[in-house]
Amino acid sequence: MSGSFLESNVIFQEIYCVLAGSKYAGESCSAQGLLPVGYDWIGFFIAGFAIMFILANAFMLGAAVFVYSERRLLGKFQLRTGPNRVGPFGLLQPIADILKLLMKEDIVPNGADKPVHTLAPIVMLAPAILVTAVIPFGSGYFLTDLNVGLLYIVAVSGMITIAIFMAGWSCNNRYALFGSMRGVAQLISYELPMVFSMVGILILTGSLSLIDVVNAQDIPFILVQPMAFVIFLIGTSAELNRTPFDIVEAESEIIAGYHTEYSGIKFALFQAAEMGSILVSGAVVATLFLKGWEGPFLPGPIWFLIKVYGFVFLMIWVRATLPRLRVDQVMGFAWKFLLPLSLVNIFVTGASVFILGDMENGVRVLDSVDLLLVGAINLLSLIACLVLAGFFMKTKASGGRSREILVSEFDPAGREVLT
């Protein structure tokens, strides 16, 4: 029961106040709580679990909303309607889907490793929900302010790799095996540039706590760290198995990848984890690069949701637009392009902070003008890197565009080859 934890969390404070009273919760509460004196620890647990309950349900509801909005928007992108039969505008479609999945038979294939097969969806869902613990949804709206928040997000979301491998390996299906092999390779490769792209923010804020990161953003970090933003966005869409990096569950190649053999509620858990992960990643992007909950006129949580759904819309848009890369191209892009780019970002950011920052109490401090200057340097070096990469990595593919030849008369050369 750390002091800062209790003081800064609004919802926790309210519930704990009602239960335990002013003796433990502070001066603003009523003198007598509901619980007898000496049992305030029960209040602590109840308040904690209440917030967790809200978060987990918000996560699942968010996933359902995402499923609906994705199907609807993809429909719009593809000149069709999308689901519009269940409820007004098809709004109840996700509920119908969930009910259907709940009532479906739970099939475990022959020769499957049953315990691992059952455990995999849970291992997949748990980290996605756990990440929400450190995300600040508004001023005072969070579960906990962990001082290693960024590290925690990276560590917890890394567990998804294990779940994908468990799912693919356990169900004795070769498509699933392909999916999980691809998944492990891809997730590990893209985690590296993604984590490195956070280092620039770390240099600027000097803290791993997400609340400190938001508070440090006088200017949104998307302007100060455009290179890191690009890397993080690409890395995130690869981590989420979204196009153009959806080789893990490439439906035209390996049916559904690692969850080919899952049905019923286990499949629903995989879907919830994937869809929820996109929202959580949107929340991380909003916190790290878009100034978190802060914005004019509207209350904090509303601004936060707007930013998250902006990211979600971008993801859906990309999915409707781009084809998929091949496995070796995906891996090559991570190791040959993104990783060097993220190292360049660390160097450029570190150097510009070292040169521009003024020493105050052993820490380099930057004012708004300095921050914008850092951003300009960052953007310029990003463009330089892209030009250089385009020069060195020029593939045969980007050569001449129109190569087909029009022949107006029957080609005698063809006849020669024939006879």
Next chain:
Amino acid sequence: MKTEAITVNIGPQHPSTHGVFRLRVTFDGEVIQDVEAVFGYLHRGSEKLAEERTYTQVITLTDRLDYVASMTNNQAYVLACENLMDIEVPERGQYLRMIAAELQRIASHFVATGFLLQDLGAMATPLMYGFRERERILDMFEMLCGARITNTYMRIGGVFQDAPEEFWGSLRSFLDGMPGFLDEFDSLLRGNEILLARTKDIGVLEASEAINCSVTGPVLRSTGVAWDLRKVDPYELYPRIKFDIPIGTNGDNYDRFVIRLAEIRQSISIIDQCYEQIEAGPVRSTNELLFYPKTGDAYGKVEAPKGELGFYLVSDGGIAPYRCKIRSPSLINLTMIKDLLIGSKLSDMIVTLGSIDINMGEVDR
């Protein structure tokens, strides 16, 4: 480290085998070591069924061969019948057949490129764009004959009926809108770096190998051989039409994709010229439905969207063909699949298969 090759059955139920087609593939990691194509899941015995039906009734069977290109199937069969029976077709009937066949080629190429892009993982967006235009073609078919997919529009000696007035209006607006749509489609797809990286220099087919396997259609033309039956051995009134044969240079997946788009442009120009040249007149030379041709045989062939489609008919003087052999381009184009696939990756295998543009209704007959 000890590794083991794994064998995977791709199909008969699989999202991108374009029907009930099965490939037994041995993989070393993601790289293909061996391929064995297994087909016959959609075998309906069309050739045998044709022996039990009158010459006119067989037209309905041809609709079900390549069900995304029924018009050209009709055309190949009625050409074979007309060769067998020495029946002349009135000019208006021939023009209507050409218009219908070229519209069908556009529709079929939209399906082919759309599904190729879906195999590339582009969700269904390009597919739906193509289908929007295909829908207009199907509406025009509905005006012509009342059916959209299984048309049975052509008859021995002409076509079923003359086109109604509203057909010409919608054909005109279709022809006017099409070049703009194709430019948009082209710019959206051919400027996409991912698409170029995924299709260029993948699944390369040599011209000599293609000819040895008697491959025809866009797949042959992508290797640089300008072989198009409409030019080489013209049928109907194609000698009166000016058009070009688009050919490729590399014979890779990209060429096969681009050639289909170029052929759509050529088809539009062909329809445009037909629209200008067509004159009033009868559309059918005979209203007979039962034919008793002399003993003998005949071969009729057209340049179908997928390649050379031929019907070989043998008559014993009876009411039904004694034998009806179908030379289906999809089956013959599929024969070189093994050489094309070994050594490529799983992802490229799907794309290569899509770029050949097979149709299982035609492969298994």
